[in-house]
Amino acid sequence: MEKNQYARKYLPHPWHGLKPGENSPEVVNAFIEMTPADSVKYEIDKESGFLMVDRPQKFSNIVPALYGFVPQTYCGEGVARVCMENTGKTGIVGDTDPVDICVLTERNIAQGYILVPAIPIGGLRMIDKGEADDKIIAILKGDEVFGGFKDLEDCPPTLINRLKHYFLTYKQIPGEESVNVEIPEIYGREKAYEVINQSVKDYQAEFGS
Numbered sequence: 001m002e003k004n005q006y007a008r009k010y011l012p013h014p015w016h017g018l019k020p021g022e023n024s025p026e027v028v029n030a031f032i033e034m035t036p037a038d039s040v041k042y043e044i045d046k047e048s049g050f051l052m053v054d055r056p057q058k059f060s061n062i063v064p065a066l067y068g069f070v071p072q073t074y075c076g077e078g079v080a081r082v083c084m085e086n087t088g089k090t091g092i093v094g095d096t097d098p099v100d101i102c103v104l105t106e107r108n109i110a111q112g113y114i115l116v117p118a119i120p121i122g123g124l125r126m127i128d129k130g131e132a133d134d135k136i137i138a139i140l141k142g143d144e145v146f147g148g149f150k151d152l153e154d155c156p157p158t159l160i161n162r163l164k165h166y167f168l169t170y171k172q173i174p175g176e177e178s179v180n181v182e183i184p185e186i187y188g189r190e191k192a193y194e195v196i197n198q199s200v201k202d203y204q205a206e207f208g209s
Contacts, residue, residue: 013049015098016207018071018115025196027141030101030118032068037110041170044069051113061170064162066109066116066140069098075132076202082194083125083132087184095131099199102163103138104155106145117141120192122152125185126167134195135167151189160186 012018014031021028033042033051039062041054075094084092103118118138126133137155139146149155164183171179 011049014044014113015046015049015069015071017049020070020072020196020200021117024070024200025120025193028070028101028118028120028138028196030066030068030103030116030138031071032066032103032109032112032114032116034063034067035110035112036062036064036066038063038112042112061166063102063166063170064159065102065104065137067100067102068112069100070136070196070199071098072203072207073099073196073199074203074206075099075134075199076206078198078202078205079134079195080132082198083127083134086125086187086191087127089127089184092127092130092132094202095128095133097133098203099134099136099195101136101138103140104146104149104159105140105143107140107143120189120196121149121154122186122188123192123195124164124167124183125187126181126183129180135163136192136196137163138192152186153188 018029033044042051043054045052075097077094080092080094084090101118103116119141120136120138122137124135126135137152139149168181
């Protein structure tokens with residue numbers, strides 16, 4: 001058996017073995033870790049590529065969209081610099097994870113560990129304990145309800161507020177010290193493109209092209 005035939009028998013690593021998308025940043029691949037149906041927070045184990053349990057959700061807080069990351073992206077020095085340039089803050093570093101993405105769809109997709117085509121329309125400039133942790137907001141390509149959205153301004157404010165509330169509160173535990181998380185900026189499509197492009201450059205700088 002030839003080496004390339006042997007290699008095709010194995011699944012690629014979701015972060016390193018998949019591409020961000022041929023038409024990135026306009027259309028990206030989104031690897032989904034969690035859905036609104038999940039009562040447990042899942043995330044990719046960086047070493048193996050398997051989906052693992054991070055922690056049970058402590059409260060009734062649920063992620064209001066498909067949630068995952070864009071493959072072969074990395075929040076490093078460049079993403080941190082973009083965050084500081086847009087917020088005026090200093091001392092920010094990247095969180096060393098792939099860039100996160102929320103994918104809006106009217107379809108009831110209840111299974112994670114899937115790859116979906118997503119069209120970025122904006123994002124949340126989130127800072128988690130001094131680390132740049134942007135949340136790109138996108139729509140599922142071809143979606144019947146959200147498919148006409150071109151920019152974040154097309155989204156109902158209530159939906160954006162639900163996303164903000166989730167990310168500002170999902171780590172909080174009563175009786176413990178508040179987690180230092182803030183969202184100083186909500187941005188549109190062009191700035192989402194900037195974050196994605198920079199995260200691809202950060203990935204190449206960290207891991208090679």
